[in-house]
Amino acid sequence: MPLVTVEEGESGGTVTICLPPLSEEDPLFSEKKRLSDARNLKFRYQLPVSSSTEEVLQILDQIVQAARILHMDEIELYFAEDDDGGPYSPRNELESLNSILIMINSLLTGAKTDIIQVLQVLKSKIITMINSVGVQNIDEMIIEKLDAGTEEMLLIWGEDHGVRTKLKIAHFKEAGRGAVASEDISMGDIALEIPESLIISEDLVRESDMYDPLKQLDDITSDTMLLLWSMRERYNSNSRFKIFFDTLPEEFNTGLSFGVDALAVLEGTLLLEELLQAKQLLRQQYDALCPKLCANHPKIFQQELYTWDKFLWACELWYSNGMKVVLSDGKLGTCLVPIAGLLNHSLCPHILHYGRVDQSTKSLKFRVSRSCKAGEQCYLSYGTFPGSHLITFYGFLPKGDNPYDVMPLDFDDCCNEDGRSNEAWTGESSRTTHMVRGTWLSKSDKPHAYGLPPPLLAHLRSVLKGDGIEQPPEGPKPDIHKENERAVLETVLSIFNPMLEGIGDSDDFERDNSRWDVKLAADYKDLQRRIISSVTKSCYSGLEMLDASA
Numbered sequence: 051m052p053l054v055t056v057e058e059g060e061s062g063g064t065v066t067i068c069l070p071p072l073s074e075e076d077p078l079f080s081e082k083k084r085l086s087d088a089r090n091l092k093f094r095y096q097l098p099v100s101s102s103t104e105e106v107l108q109i110l111d112q113i114v115q116a117a118r119i120l121h122m123d124e125i126e127l128y129f130a131e132d133d134d135g136g137p138y139s140p141r142n143e144l145e146s147l148n149s150i151l152i153m154i155n156s157l158l159t160g161a162k163t164d165i166i167q168v169l170q171v172l173k174s175k176i177i178t179m180i181n182s183v184g185v186q187n188i189d190e191m192i193i194e195k196l197d198a199g200t201e202e203m204l205l206i207w208g209e210d211h212g213v214r215t216k217l218k219i220a221h222f223k224e225a226g227r228g229a230v231a232s233e234d235i236s237m238g239d240i241a242l243e244i245p246e247s248l249i250i251s252e253d254l255v256r257e258s259d260m261y262d263p264l265k266q267l268d269d270i271t272s273d274t275m276l277l278l279w280s281m282r283e284r285y286n287s288n289s290r291f292k293i294f295f296d297t298l299p300e301e302f303n304t305g306l307s308f309g310v311d312a313l314a315v316l317e318g319t320l321l322l323e324e325l326l327q328a329k330q331l332l333r334q335q336y337d338a339l340c341p342k343l344c345a346n347h348p349k350i351f352q353q354e355l356y357t358w359d360k361f362l363w364a365c366e367l368w369y370s371n372g373m374k375v376v377l378s379d380g381k382l383g384t385c386l387v388p389i390a391g392l393l394n395h396s397l398c399p400h401i402l403h404y405g406r407v408d409q410s411t412k413s414l415k416f417r418v419s420r421s422c423k424a425g426e427q428c429y430l431s432y433g434t435f436p437g438s439h440l441i442t443f444y445g446f447l448p449k450g451d452n453p454y455d456v457m458p459l460d461f462d463d464c465c466n467e468d469g470r471s472n473e474a475w476t477g478e479s480s481r482t483t484h485m486v487r488g489t490w491l492s493k494s495d496k497p498h499a500y501g502l503p504p505p506l507l508a509h510l511r512s513v514l515k516g517d518g519i520e521q522p523p524e525g526p527k528p529d530i531h532k533e534n535e536r537a538v539l540e541t542v543l544s545i546f547n548p549m550l551e552g553i554g555d556s557d558d559f560e561r562d563n564s565r566w567d568v569k570l571a572a573d574y575k576d577l578q579r580r581i582i583s584s585v586t587k588s589c590y591s592g593l594e595m596l597d598a599s600a
């Protein structure tokens with residue numbers, strides 16, 4: 051789906067700028083519409099060519115606010131406060147600003163002289179804004195060494211097979227290998243291009259002798275077939291991808307490999323349960339598949355290549371390096387993409403979209419959405435994941451404030467006593483799942499916002515008031531009743547105070563000398579403690595404020 055469509059209109063000395071209208075097919079349509087209406091934002095703007103720079107920038111501010119709403123995801127929308135026009139997250143900001151830049155560039159092509167000036171003012175401001183997203187959000191890693199042995203050979207192999215790159219490989223203290231710009235890469239440029247023929251995809255299993263026995267199994271997915279294929283290919287000295295397999299780590303260090311000490315540190319967190327369940331599921335999958343395949347087809351599935359440890363290694367490989375790609379035949383699948391698999395993740399990435407093979411060039415292009423200077427690490431976005439997911443499947447916590455680090459809250463009371471659901475503001479059945487995140491991320495100045503998400507407050511206010519009708523979080527000012535407010539804050543405290551007790555005080559061991567998993571588990575627990583304490587502190591300040599205004 052194109053992010054932006056361009057409609058140029060010029061009548062009577064006006065430039066018309068159209069953002070794509072909100073689509074009713076967007077599952078978040080009604081909430082985005084409500085928010086844009088509440089803020090009086092439009093998706094079509096008219097700029098007189100005679101406008102002063104100040105006037106142009108004022109309209110641009112409105113355009114940017116509207117684009118931010120268009121590009122909001124569910125979490126950003128859930129936490130959006132009515133007095134905060136953004137930015138909401140580096141991802142949302144980069145998407146929004148890039149979509150406007152694409153539109154302006156397209157308007158500039160063939161524009162008449164009088165409108166070029168207005169468009170240039172817009173363009174230069176947008177470029178400044180994009181650059182400042184990087185400056186404000188990036189936390190650089192420390193390069194340990196640039197020269198990278200086998201990785202260098204992987205790059206040479208790639209270039210011999212049609213890879214084009216403006217990246218070289220470096221080692222970083224915090225993240226192992228990563229990619230660094232070997233020259234200045236400008237916004238919109240392609241940092242890396244991988245021919246489709248180098249992508250490890252389902253087709254390779256279909257072409258192999260494994261396909262016959264595998265396709266006879268019930269319920270086996272293409273992803274699992276490919277995982278089993280990679281377990282053997284890893285040791286195939288004649289593999290076309292030998293150099294790729296040779297550069298893979300011996301150990302992946304994801305949450306799936308946490309030892310007992312690390313798991314003990316996680317006591318009191320939801321992550322402990324998640325990790326144990328994920329591992330148990332993998333073990334069940336292994337037991338159901340590998341022993342039988344090895345017994346029935348010993349020539350194809352050699353027992354020594356299909357041990358539990360090797361299966362777990364392959365799972366970690368696919369979880370931490372797999373990319374969802376739409377191939378040129380239109381099929382979507384999880385693939386391994388040599389060289390691209392060396393890019394690290396950032397909350398403020400350079401590369402946001404990379405999942406579709408270009409039909410005309412039959413290659414996967416990694417285009418930067420913000421510039422990357424020579425020598426800077428070039429980052430990818432792995433997705434909008436909370437820390438628990440990144441630890442489980444990738445084995446790290448990103449630096450900086452992660453807006454997707456949310457704690458879910460399930461409420462049973464989705465309906466009123468008479469059984470009506472609360473459809474007043476959502477237009478859909480009411481949420482049963484709410485969430486919180488660190489209240490330091492809230493930018494609202496409203497006295498009754500408490501740093502908590504508007505839908506959660508609306509839900510609790512209505513449930514505790516007893517009328518069961520939720521106020522639209524962005525709608526007319528909610529009626530503030532002090533006793534109701536107190537009850538809301540006390541309810542939140544009654545959930546989070548026991549959690550804080552359960553998680554306990556900060557572990558007082560020497561982290562720097564601990565194993566990687568124990569240190570990571572302790573960092574995760576600190577983060578959870580910080581989020582929970584921010585919620586309880588905000589509630590206590592809210593209660594104090596209510597007392598003071600009594």
Ligand SMILES: C[S@@+](CC[C@H](N)C(=O)[O-])C[C@H]1O[C@@H](n2cnc3c(N)ncnc32)[C@H](O)[C@@H]1O
Nearest residue numbers: 224225226227370371391392393394395444446
């Ligand atoms: C796709 S690979 C990237 C290349 C990887 N650094 C390597 O040396 O093979 C994903 C892995 O890189 C590491 N990684 C990626 N982004 C990171 C980050 N921001 N901080 C720490 N580690 C990161 C994690 O170990 C993750 O599982």
